[in-house]
Amino acid sequence: MSELEQMYREVILDHYKSPRGHGLHEHPDAQAEGQNPLCGDEVTITVKFGEDGETIDSIGFDGRGCAISQAATSMLTELVKGRKAADVAALPKEELLEEIGIPLTPIRLKCAILGLGVLKVALHKAKGTPLPPEWQNLGDDLHFD
Amino acid sequence: MSELEQMYREVILDHYKSPRGHGLHEHPDAQAEGQNPLCGDEVTITVKFGEDGETIDSIGFDGRGCAISQAATSMLTELVKGRKAADVAALPKEELLEEIGIPLTPIRLKCAILGLGVLKVALHKAKGTPLPPEWQNLGDDLHFD
Amino acid sequence: MTTQRLDAQKLRADFAVFEELTNGRPVAYLDSASSTQKPRQVLDAMREFYEHSYANVHRGVYTLAERATAGYEGAREKVRAYINAPSNREVIFTRGATEALNLIAYSWGLENLGPGDVVVITELEHHANFVPWQFIAKKTGAQFAHIPIDDYGELQLDALDEIATRGNVKVVANNLVSNTLGTINPVEKLAVWAHEQGAIMVVDAAQAAPHRHIDVQALGCDFLAFSSHKVCGPSGVGALWGRRELLEEMQPFNLGGEMIRSVALDRTSWNELPYKFEAGTPAIAEAYGFGVALDYVSEIGLDAIEAHEHELVVTAMDRLGEIPGLRIFGPPAERRTGIVSFELEGVHPHDVAQILNWEGVAVRAGHHCTQPLMTRLGVAATTRASFYLYTIEEDIDRLIDGLLKVKETFA
Amino acid sequence: MTTQRLDAQKLRADFAVFEELTNGRPVAYLDSASSTQKPRQVLDAMREFYEHSYANVHRGVYTLAERATAGYEGAREKVRAYINAPSNREVIFTRGATEALNLIAYSWGLENLGPGDVVVITELEHHANFVPWQFIAKKTGAQFAHIPIDDYGELQLDALDEIATRGNVKVVANNLVSNTLGTINPVEKLAVWAHEQGAIMVVDAAQAAPHRHIDVQALGCDFLAFSSHKVCGPSGVGALWGRRELLEEMQPFNLGGEMIRSVALDRTSWNELPYKFEAGTPAIAEAYGFGVALDYVSEIGLDAIEAHEHELVVTAMDRLGEIPGLRIFGPPAERRTGIVSFELEGVHPHDVAQILNWEGVAVRAGHHCTQPLMTRLGVAATTRASFYLYTIEEDIDRLIDGLLKVKETFA
Ligand SMILES: Cc1ncc(COP(=O)(O)O)c(C=O)c1O
């Protein structure tokens, strides 16, 4: 087994098989969903804030898709819990990618950061935090009618 | 001066500078016009039939364009005078090209046979002679409204 | 029709991509349904063309322009012959199958469809033959109906009677071969039915033309589209064939240079076929290369290609079927081309493809631009292996070994 | 900005076409405004790409697909940089300038134009920026107005006030450089005026981008289109740049794979920019080659190219002006690029071009897809000589000698 496969197994599959933060809140303070049109990965995220209305007290997700997208979202929930909405809105994707640890090609990168994008959209909708253009279309429906 | 240039000068330019059959009939029995969209060459042809209503008694043309298109139409008028409409409708373009004599590339070929096409359209409209598909659009206006 | 066998191992020498070794092995390229590799013959010819016959087409009277025009128009004749079209005036160069299908949908559809009309597609269309019709149907108020498939991915033609009751069926659009399942569809039957309804029959042959003999007259269709890049030719070009009477009546799609007879401030008239539909500078050298590619596959022989792929797909389906937890979608090998889509229980296709890539095996994972079919199959995506004239049995061995590794990793 | 001089003689070594000799001489290729020749650098890179980085883009997770995607998206970034666009999401690959302009006319025009609106083009537009607008204006009931030119072929901007009284000006479309006259048009001014009217400014840069620095932000326009084949790149590809807010609001043009977010039988949603506008398999290797071509000309330097062409056009105009009976159309050399259109009294341009070809001189004869301009000039066609980075003074000598032969023949 190559080193890559080893890492894949240990890091990604652990989160994939036992996702942290799995399950959605019934009455969330913030919520969004998104998908990666390239592969059909889907992620929905719900957030509850603490008493200050700013700190992420609890975060849950549901989704389906490849191990990378689901594992990365699981890692994300660990990464952001206890942080302030504004900080998470500004969180560079590199921080998440470092957690994931394995090298990702541009195409699989989209899987990896899907959850992060969905979370940024949720915070933007609930708190008006800034949303960089690259996330703006997530979950939009650009219909022709 | 190359051989080609020599021929060009002698055959084409003679007809170009002193076109036979130049001028249109006022009350023609058959008439059509056409153009070559590639270069803007234009030819109008009018025909008067003899007493049998079939034989080309007199043929005139007017046009503007390159030496080849105008000279070839001039040659054409000599070629078809006294022939029957049905025969001219079936006249292979090779017969005209032989008259012209110089080798023509596909693009200039279109110039050379413009007059022939217009004549075939004129006969078709007046006499219902068959019109091969390659001539069918000559002079049509395919408008978008 | 000679059915000589094809020597894939020998043909591979034409494809430089197989010279590159990773861990001592060339890529096991199993994604030809998505796009094919290019033989030297095509690349050499295009290079030569670019170096000694290149200029803009149609317009120039000088030697380079004549050569370019002869090369470009020669390719048109090759396409005509390849699909046995009656006339090369009916052959239009487009960017590919997608643009060809859009051309029909816009130019024919916008003028001829309205409320009360029905556009019929199938549940296993590629988005290229689905979304344009869905869009134009909405724009014109026509209904959008689909022919459902059975559990083998085959069209349920008994649905046609009911569909005919919904209104005036004006368009029937179907792919001759499904890019996801490999299903060979009964286009001839559909064409007969379409014509009984007074409808046009549109055939998406993107996935068929590279692999089987195509005869537009035998199919009895009205339009047929395919792409160069799936038949060993360059990207950026493809062809639409249409029946002359229909093309003559249609409005052009793109507008600009070359498709014009005359332009004035107040009125414009169109050039003759096929130029009316080829606005602007076309993909000149690419059309030329497309023609060379058609020569290349024709010389190998489409019967030989079909037989070779059939052998491969039989082997692949047998061996895949032995892997526990692996489910193959679509019809039995006899009723499909060299395409196999499958799912591996508990592993997302993207993860399958990623791990296979580490083994040098290139397969495609995703919805293959057939989301309605995915919905019907109840999956978000599949893993797909597809074959062509350069595929060898060893590629399948490596696919199977790779899948066993995937299972091991996810165990 | 280094204005080093350009050594055309040296650069010619990059172009194989000049190795072919007829009667001891290479072609005097004076039709670069129609299409340019291709340097080895571009052809080599494309070959390498086809051999070792080719697969369909975006969709695959395997190595070849990654390389192909990186090459294709890398080219998008090169186009962005070349025209100084704010974001590469605003860069859409098309077949060429013509398709880019059609995309705007259809996608923006069909939705945003109606009776009472005015579409403004100019009397010296190429058909590609004329006919689509004429067509869409008719379809939507909008008025179609044109800015007239003066006897030098320069836009008469004092006509704008009157045009503004005709209705709501919604579109102003103009080429930055005229392909027939070489006129450099005041696009910045038109953009300001267009925006005052609440209109969008569409720039056809097909004839400008290969020869001058382009900065979409400095031009202040909303859309800009150009073609690869006129800038040393392959045929079959080009680019549209558009302002993000506009592109976001627009409907797609072609529909099919890759431009889709999700498809269901009853509804479909679009992918994000730029993919929303790139339906189907794009011209993958050609886009890559386009990027390499932009590198090639950028490395030579657009200032050097502009200076070189200016020298040539000054020489050409001086020498042509000495031929009796020869009339040059358009502005003085200072206000044009390396393009000269002329007529030779009593000789049709096709005959001029034919005889020049016998001397190995390649010029273009015709209406250059600018029939309204021909009408304005009172001619059916002109002869046009146009220059590029590989044009040398000797080419002009040969043009002049050839024209003297033409005169002699027709004397
Ligand atoms: C069945 C089918 N139709 C249409 C297409 C679209 O072809 P292209 O992307 O070359 O336009 C494809 C290929 O992706 C296909 O497989």
Ligand SMILES: Cc1ncc(COP(=O)(O)O)c(C=O)c1O
């Ligand atoms: C000014 C101008 N606009 C548009 C075009 C059309 O470009 P293409 O034919 O590459 O689409 C051309 C070239 O022919 C041109 O010169």
